[in-house]
Amino acid sequence: MMARLIRILLCLVGLVVLGAAGFYFITAPDPLPESHWANLGAPDLKNGEMVFWAGGCDSCHAAPGAQGDAKLVLAGGLALTSPFGTFHVPNISPDEKAGLGSWTLAEFGNAMKRGVGRNGEHLYPSFPYGSYSRVSDKDINDLWGFLKTLPTSSNIVPPHELRFPYNIRLALGGWKFLYFNDQPRVALANPDDTVKRGQYLVEGLGHCGECHTPRDSLGGFLKDEWLAGAPNPEGRGRIPDITPGSQAVGAWSAGDITTYLQTGFTPDFDSVGGSMVDVQQNIAHLPAPDIEAIAAYLKAIPPK
Known part of the structure; x- marks a missing residue:
């Protein structure tokens, strides 16, 4: 009886060790090689x-x-x-x-x-x-x-x-x-080169989703709520929904979005505020075709 109990315990320990080793193998840091x-x-x-x-x-x-x-x-x-x-x-x-x-x-x-x-x-x-x-x-x-x-x-x-x-x-x-992955955040139907450039800028370099997309309790994006607005990560107010379905930005034209990103003024002549001030000022340095591409992408994504 004792020998059987010991074998069971050893098997359990072995399973724990194998599970831990498997977890580490799957989740270990994975840098790209120097080459x-x-x-x-x-x-x-x-x-x-x-x-x-x-x-x-x-x-x-x-x-x-x-x-x-x-x-x-x-x-x-x-x-x-x-x-x-x-x-x-x-x-x-x-x-x-x-x-x-x-x-x-x-x-x-x-x-x-x-x-x-x-x-x-x-x-x-x-x-x-x-x-x-x-x-x-x-x-x-x-x-x-x-x-x-x-x-x-x-x-x-x-x-x-x-x-x-x-x-x-x-x-x-x-x-x-x-x-963590490097795949597109949303699937777009037959995007042209302008929209593809906008997707690259918004989903990658611009990292717009980091503030505009809601997260779960572990800090991961809610997959089906891309750019649909989220609580302010700094705890004050809410970051707006910028999909075509929103009641604010969703009603803007691509030209309105472009002008906003270039000048900081909304279609009703309000001005950019909060943490978006720095974002707008940075984007304003980009060439006009890139800013227009961002606007085109934001009009092409699924509404929420």
Whole structure:
């Protein structure tokens, strides 16, 4: 009887060990190999700057309250509050110690597209790699080149302050298993090149869904509610529905959306407000065809 009990216990332990090993194998950090980032050539700095504005890098990574040229000093330090705790946005300036000055293109690219840090650790999706996974390697290379031309900052950012169990990075592998992919957010019927460009900008670089799409209790997007509006992640008010079915933006024409993104004025001459101010100012740097593509995509997605 005792021998049988021991065998049962050993089998149970074995199953637990196998299950844990399987979980780790499935959810372990999965960076792209160094060879993936080789031979991309010299970065196009002009395009890199446009990628910078499309991605809104300064909105989070500039020091809080920075204005003008100071917004190009990506010193970090912004505190992002969430139901999981407080995330402190890192310094991504070219500083060798406090920023990304000692990083390689491969390390930067894997952070952007795979959510993997330079030490092989999972990154928290407060950094929107779930959207940036859709960005082309060329744009990553060009952005990296542009970032290295910006001013340095020696600002040391404190570590994240997260509650248990959210402070366990290993668990992020499970989150990625459930939510992380690089596929289109919505299926579009016969999109033309303009709409395809808009999809690339909105779903990838612009990471619009990070604020405009509601999430479940684990922080993953509600798949069928793409851009349908969500509680403000900072806790004040609500981020609007920007699908064609909304009562506000849904009634705007593609031209209205384009004008809003270029000037900050709505069709009824109200002005952009809240966190959208930075977004609009960044998008306004883009060439007109890109802004028109964003508007075309927003009119082409399913209404909610």
